[in-house]
Structures are given as structure tokens and as C-alpha cells.
Amino acid sequence: MAKKKQPSFAEARERLEQILAEVESDEGDVDQLADRVKEASELIRLCRDRLSAARSQVEKVVADLEAVERSVAEDEDEQEEDDGEDAEPEAEGTSAGNLPF
Numbered sequence: 633m634a635k636k637k638q639p640s641f642a643e644a645r646e647r648l649e650q651i652l653a654e655v656e657s658d659e660g661d662v663d664q665l666a667d668r669v670k671e672a673s674e675l676i677r678l679c680r681d682r683l684s685a686a687r688s689q690v691e692k693v694v695a696d697l698e699a700v701e702r703s704v705a706e707d708e709d710e711q712e713e714d715d716g717e718d719a720e721p722e723a724e725g726t727s728a729g730n731l732p733f
Contacts, residue, residue: 652672
């Protein structure tokens with residue numbers, strides 16, 4: 633037996649809205665109420681699982697970006713330290729715009 637394809641998040645949300653409208657209307661079939669509530673429960677679970685998975689993916693991407701930013705900042709700090717060590721010390725009383733003669 634083929635497994636029923638799960639709806640997308642948007643489809644599940646749309647179906648939940650339809651079920652809610654049916655339940656809220658006086659025209660809804662009371663005999664089908666339990667089936668609608670069960671279907672809604674399954675759709676809510678599906679939506680929560682999808683939201684949780686999306687949240688985890690976003691948190692992972694953000695953590696990866698933060699790690700890259702830290703790495704770049706550390707590289708820049710090391711480069712600045714290396715540049716400072718290679719520079720010759722200035723003669724006392726001199727500066728870039730003030731020549732000693």
C-alpha cells in the first residue's frame with residue numbers, strides 16, 4: 633500500500649483553516665466532528681514538527697555564520713599584530729608629518 637503524501641506546511645495550514653471554518657459553522661456535520669478534530673490534530677503535529685525542523689536549521693546556519701565571523705575577526709587581529717611587529721620603531725621625536733631636520 634502506498635503511503636499518503638504529507639501536505640506542505642502551507643497546505644496543512646490551509647486545511648486547518650478549512651476544518652476550523654467547518655467546525656465553527658452551524659452547517660457542519662456533527663457525525664464528522666471527531667474525524668475533523670483528529671485530522672486537525674495530525675495537521676497541527678505536522679506543522680509543529682516542520683516549524684521545529686526549520687528553527688533547528690536556522691539556528692545551525694546562524695551558528696555557522698557566527699563561527700565564520702569570529703574566524704575572520706581572529707584573522708584580522710592576528711594580521712594587525714603581525715603588521716605591528718614588522719614595523720620599524722619610529723625615531724624619538726618624529727612622526728609621519730614631522731621630519732627631524
